[in-house]
C-alpha cells in the first residue's frame with residue numbers, strides 16, 4: 001500500500017472507508033468533438049526557486065546603492081536599489097535596457113481606504129477575474145534581506161537610512177507614509193518601514209540571496225489567512241505585483257498572506273504577533289472549538305501532502321490506478337487506519353484548499369491535473385472545464401504571467417484532450 005492511500009492520523013478529515021465506484025458510463029450520444037486536433041495536458045509547472053536569506057558567499061559581498069533606471073524617469077518608475085557587487089552588471093548584461101518596460105491596469109482596479117481595525121487597506125473597485133493582475137509597480141526601495149555581518153549592524157543601518165534619504169522626494173513621501181509596526185525593536189525608523197512593508201523579491205543573476213521590496217500600493221494589502229491575492233516579483237521589469245487567487249468582487253478587500261498558511265491558527269497568530277504586532281481576525285482565525293480544530297487539521301493535511309516526494313509518488317500511483325480502471329481491490333485495513341482511493345484524497349485536498357482559501361504553491365497544480373485527468377477519462381465535460389479553468393487562474397498567479405500554461409485550451413475543449421475517454 002502506498003503512503004498516499006493509507007492515512008492513520010486522527011487529524012485526517014474523512015473517516016469513512018471509501019472504495020471507488022467508477023462513474024456511470026458516459027452519454028454516448030454526445031461523443032462528437034468540435035475539432036480534430038488532440039490537446040495535450042499542459043506541461044508541469046515548476047514553482048519558482050525561492051532563494052535563501054543568507055547565501056553562502058554573503059560575507060564576501062559588498063553593498064552598493066543606486067537609483068534605477070540609471071537614466072532616470074518619472075517617480076513611479078524609480079527604485080532605489082541596494083544590491084551586492086556584480087548584480088547590476090549581470091542584470092544589464094542579461095537584459096539589455098534593463099529594467100524593461102511594464103504596464104499595470106489603468107485605471108486602477110482598487111482604492112486605498114481605511115479598514116476597520118487594520119489601518120489602511122486595498123479594496124477592489126471593480127470585479128477582478130481569477131489570475132488577473134491587480135497592480136504591478138516598481139518598488140520604492142529594494143534591499144537584500146541580509147547584510148554583510150563583518151561590517152556590523154550599524155553599517156547595515158546606515159545603508160538603509162542613506163538609501164531612504166536618496167529617494168525621489170515623491171517616493172520618499174510615500175515610503176515615510178507607510179505603516180511602521182516595529183517601533184524601537186529595530187535601530188532606525190527606515191528599517192522599521194522596510195521590515196514592516198517589504199515582501200520577498202528575487203532571485204537576481206549573480207546573487208542567490210533573497211531581497212525585500214517595499215511596494216508603493218501593494219504594501220498596503222492587509223493580511224488574511226485565506227487571502228484572495230498573491231504577491232510576486234519580476235526581475236526583468238523590476239516590478240512587484242499582486243494577482244487574484246480567485247474572482248474578487250467590487251467592494252471586497254484585497255488581502256495577501258504575511259505568514260505560512262499551512263500552520264495551525266495558534267501558530268499563525270503567534271508569528272503575526274511576533275513579526276507584525278497584530279492579532280489576525282480573519283474568518284479562519286475567528287473560528288473556535290471544533291470548527292478551529294477542523295480548520296487546523298485541514299491545513300495540516302494539505303501540508304502533509306505537499307512534499308515533492310509525496311506528490312511524485314502519488315502522481316505515479318494515481319495514473320496507474322486510473323489506467324487500471326480506477327478500481328481498488330478490497331484492502332487489508334490495519335486497526336486505526338482509513339483507506340480511501342486516490343481520487344477521493346485528491347478531491348479532498350482540492351476541497352480543503354478552496355474551503356480554507358489556501359492554495360499550497362506546490363500542491364494546487366498536481367491536484368488539479370489529477371482531477372482533470374480523472375474526469376477526462378470518465379468524460380465528465382463540465383468538471384474538466386471547471387478544474388481546468390481553476391488551473392488556468394492559479395497558473396497565472398503563481399507564474400505571475402498572463403500565460404495560463406495551456407489550461408484554458410483544455411477548459412475550452414475537454415473532448416479533444418489526450419486523456420478524454422482513455423481507459
Ligand SMILES: [Zn+2]
Pocket residue numbers: 224225226268280281282283284285
Ligand atoms: Zn487569520
